[in-house]
Amino acid sequence: MTESLIQIKNLKFRYDKSNFSLNVPELSINKQSRVALIGKSGCGKTTLAHLIAGILKPTEGSILVSEKDLCSLNESERREHRALNVGFIFQEFELLNYLRVKENLLLPFMINRKMEITNECQARAHSLAESIGISDKLNQYPEQLSGGERQRLAIARALITDPAIVIADEPTGNLDNETALTVMQETLKQTTETGATLITITHDKTLLNLFETTINVGDFSKTD
Amino acid sequence: MFHKVKSAIQIAALTLTFFLPFATAIMVKHFSTSITERGKNTPLLFGPKGDRFDLTISTLFFRGDPLSQLSMADFQLLDEEKRGLAVPLSLGFTARKFPVVGTTVDYFIARNIVTKAGTVPLTLGDAVLGNECATTLNAQIGDHILTDQVNLYDLSASYPLKLKVVGILDQTKSADDNAIFTSMGTAWVISGLGHGHEPLNEETANDKLLGKTEKQITANASIEQFIEINKTNINEFHFHSDLARLPVSSIIVFPKSPKDGTILKAKYLKHQKIQPLEPNKVIDELLDVVIRLKRLFDSSYAITSLASVLFLTVLILLSLQTRKRESKALFLMGCSRGTICMLFSAEIIILCIFSTLFALVGAYALTFLGSDILQLLL
Structure with missing residues (x-):
């Protein structure tokens, strides 16, 4: 039996001074599953992903991640939860061009005061770099990498903390179909290797067959 | 590369903004310290009536030349007061662009200057070099230095004189370091008031003579003039004037006591041609002008700096705007807002620290x- 990683119950969320609301009666996402969040623009895909990541706090209801209720955590605790348990892959990678590849890889450790760069982290960075084929470019700058290498670096950075959840926010948004498929396959391969649960926000219906679960967020949202 | 270039430009802009006020402040401080020090070390000064600033600057820093002069008789009168050590100065000539100062041995005693090597100028034609002067000219004891021609187009002007370096002074960190000192007699020879030439006697060839009587022999211009004073010709040098009438540019006096100084000054307050000055007070007046000028510059710098800071603020805000996505990504990855703020602030602070350092080092x-610029300010 597959174990549930994220459990959402009676979740209600509304932005201040906005008539948009998200209402999720019940939703469960299993460990190591591949989930696609789909829906029209503005339907709340990113909002739901941010609620799962602990960036936003629900107005009502509960979100349990590994049986920990995110609603009971204060902002600092949610940030810590995010740093330890959630990896992000951005549409435009958001690599820092003034840092070397290795520093970009270890960035989640560098920016969190409660995380240290241990020998274990270094070893993991090397291992990830090797698995994505950029181990010889650790001292270079992102600008010196090819597009594919930059994309793989962004995936590796999301996985460096060995997170339980990886949230990919439209990672193929700007790509043609062929490249989008390659990127998605690479993302899936890497997350599968590390055993992370992948939640992908996408508009690309041609990729949906790669995911085990597809959630249409539009079903949970409404605009008054 | 982009970030490196951007940071370099930002540092350069800030450095230039900080540099001018720093440089002015440091230079004015340096200038006022050195000028005040010199003023304090020169209790009294007597010179011809005229601009007190010119007289003080020329006497203390050997710059410029007083328009009129005193005479040795004036010096002797002052000396006879026996109220302190009076030292005559003869100024206005240069050698290799360095001021040549005619004075007596008392100058070195009063100013507590000792020689690093050699002796002070004791005989006609001797010169002792200030420390910096010797270094710049790479001069050694025994070398010769030719005085500068006053006016190349004046055919009647005196010949340049070849001075013999007999000593090099210890460093004093004052105007003395950049001067060449000679005896008063040598200074008069340089000025043409004294000279030396081949002996005129019964054996002198007739074609070198303008006239000859039983009492006097008058030579023409073909007579050989000596441009160097040495052991063999020193006795041929002479002055066609009474010693008391020979000129003195100014006289510095080191009174025995403040009371002696006051009495001496009071005595000359209403003198027809001599003005007594307390260099310390003149320097204070001069500095007051400098400080006022500095204030004017400061206000100008303040406005320029404000404009630069506003420009840089806009630049930083634009930079932050373009890095909004970067800060959002950092936040999503678990970085606290405080840390993000600190990271961006640290960048600005580092830029400011480096700029300030560079500006200070530059200044x-x-x-x-x-130091030549400071000298030029005088």
Whole structure:
């Protein structure tokens, strides 16, 4: 039996001074599953992903991640939860061009005061770099990498903390179909290797067959 | 690369903004310290009536030349008061662009200057070089230095004189370091009031003579003039004037006591041609003008700096705007807002620290290397 990683119950969320609301009666996402969040623009895909990541706090209801209720955590605790348990892959990678590849890889450790760069982290960075084929470019700058290498670096950075959840926010948004498929396959391969649960926000219906679960967020949202 | 270039430009802009006020402040401080020090070390000064600033600057820093002069008789009268050590100065000539100062041995005693090598100028034609002067000219004891021609187009002007270096002074960190000192007699020879030539006697060839009587022999211009004073010709040098009438540019006096100084000054307050000055007070007046000028510059710098800071603020805000996505990504990855703020602030602070450091180093370097500029200010 597959174990549930994220459990959402009676979740209600509304932005201040906005008539948009998200209402999720019940939703469960299993460990190591591949989930696609789909829906029209503005339907709340990113909002739901941010609620799962602990960036936003629900107005009502509960979100349990590994049986920990995110609603009971204060902002600092949610940030810590995010740093330890959630990896992000951005549409435009958001690599820092003034840092070397290795520093970009270890960035989640560098920016969190409660995380240290241990020998274990270094070893993991090397291992990830090797698995994505950029181990010889650790001292270079992102600008010196090819597009594919930059994309793989962004995936590796999301996985460096060995997170339980990886949230990919439209990672193929700007790509043609062929490249989008390659990127998605690479993302899936890497997350599968590390055993992370992948939640992908996408508009690309041609990729949906790669995911085990597809959630249409539009079903949970409404605009008054 | 982009970030490196951007940071370099930002540092350069800030450095230039900070540099001018720093450099001015340091230079004015350096200038006022050195000028005040010199003023304090010269209790009384007597010179011809006229501009007190010119007289003080020329006497203390050997710059410029007083328009009129005193005479040795004036010096002797002052000396006879026996109220302190009076030292005559003869100024206005240069050798290899360095001021040549005619004075007596008392000058070195009063100013507590000793020689690093050799002796002070004791005989006609001797010169002792200030420390910096010797270094710049790479001169050694025994070398010769030719005085500068006053006016190349004046055919009647005196010949340049070849001075013999007999000593090099210890460093004093004052105007003395950049001067060449000679005896008063040598200074008069340089000025043409004294000279030396081949002996005129019964054996002198007739074609070198203008006239000859039983009492006097008058030579023409073909007579050989000596341009160097040495052991063999020193006795041929002479002055066609009474010693008391020979000129003195100014006289510095080191009174035995403040009371002696006051009495001496009071005695000359209403003198027809001599003005007594307390260099310390004149320097204070001069500095007051400098400080006022500095204030004017400061206000100008303040406005320029404000404009630069506003420009840089806009630049930083634009930079932050373009890095909004970067800060959002950092936040999503678990970085606290405080840390993000600190990271961006640290960048600005580092830029400011480096700029300030560069500006300070530049300003100090300018003051250190540009001591000539300070001298020019005088």
